[in-house]
Amino acid sequence: DVKVTQSSRYLVKRTGEKVFLECVQDMDHENMFWYRQDPGLGLRLIYFSYDVKMKEKGDIPEGYSVSREKKERFSLILESASTNQTSMYLCASSWGESSGANVLTFGAGSRLTVL
Amino acid sequence: GQNIDQPTEMTATEGAIVQINCTYQTSGFNGLFWYQQHAGEAPTFLSYNVLDGLEEKGRFSSFLSRSKGYSYLLLKELQMKDSASYLCAVRDSNYQLIWGAGTKLIIKP
Numbered sequence: 001d002v003k004v005t006q007s008s009r010y011l012v013k014r015t016g017e018k019v020f021l022e023c024v025q026d027m028d029h030e031n032m033f034w035y036r037q038d039p040g041l042g043l044r045l046i047y048f049s050y051d052v053k054m055k056e057k058g059d060i061p062e063g064y065s066v067s068r069e070k071k072e073r074f075s076l077i078l079e080s081a082s083t084n085q086t087s088m089y090l091c092a093s094s095w096g097e098s099s100g101a102n103v104l105t106f107g108a109g110s111r112l113t114v115l
Numbered sequence: 116g117q118n119i120d121q122p123t124e125m126t127a128t129e130g131a132i133v134q135i136n137c138t139y140q141t142s143g144f145n146g147l148f149w150y151q152q153h154a155g156e157a158p159t160f161l162s163y164n165v166l167d168g169l170e171e172k173g174r175f176s177s178f179l180s181r182s183k184g185y186s187y188l189l190l191k192e193l194q195m196k197d198s199a200s201y202l203c204a205v206r207d208s209n210y211q212l213i214w215g216a217g218t219k220l221i222i223k224p
Contacts, residue, residue, distance in 0.1 A: 041216055042202075042214030042216050045211070045212070090157070103148075106158045107157055
């Protein structure tokens with residue numbers, strides 16, 4: 001089974017702190033994604049990566065950055081956390097081919113609260 | 116703009132059948148996905164439709180009509196474990212996924 005592991009299930013941070021969310025997948029997937037999930041809204045894509053050291057902005061990249069130094073690891077960074085970044089963050093991975101039933105495998109999520 | 120609509124919440128009885136609808140308006144179409152998400156857990160893949168018609172997979176079926184911009188997920192012989200949110204997502208012309216807000220399904224004994 002493909003496994004996507006997010007390092008922290010729950011985090012509480014203060015406004016202005018730097019926050020790192022780590023994600024590791026163990027099936028050699030090329031693609032990795034960071035989404036945020038908020039009540040009443042669909043998943044919103046923050047950043048994605050199709051290869052090591054490669055990143056692309058999603059729909060809501062402002063206030064976030066990412067790092068992919070190794071194929072299996074994709075990190076989301078909040079340089080200066082703000083209260084409107086309180087959310088559930090979901091990491092996902094998939095094979096490189098974008099067509100067909102290219103299914104996303106998700107991690108269990110990291111619930112971040114910014115005070 | 117791009118839009119996916121699904122009901123916010125539905126309630127059904129154990130053993131019954133429920134249909135969860137999804138309508139979409141997107142820039143192009145390259146497939147529609149349904150995912151299941153139990154509370155506090157990761158979304159997991161249920162089904163994929165790219166051609167019109169019905170795809171059946173055990174107790175779950177998914178239907179697509181591209182001309183109507185419409186899909187539904189049909190769950191038969193409902194079990195308590197089917198209580199979850201069901202997410203509809205459409206892949207657009209740029210092969211990006213557009214997500215609905217999800218339908219929370221509550222199963223009552």
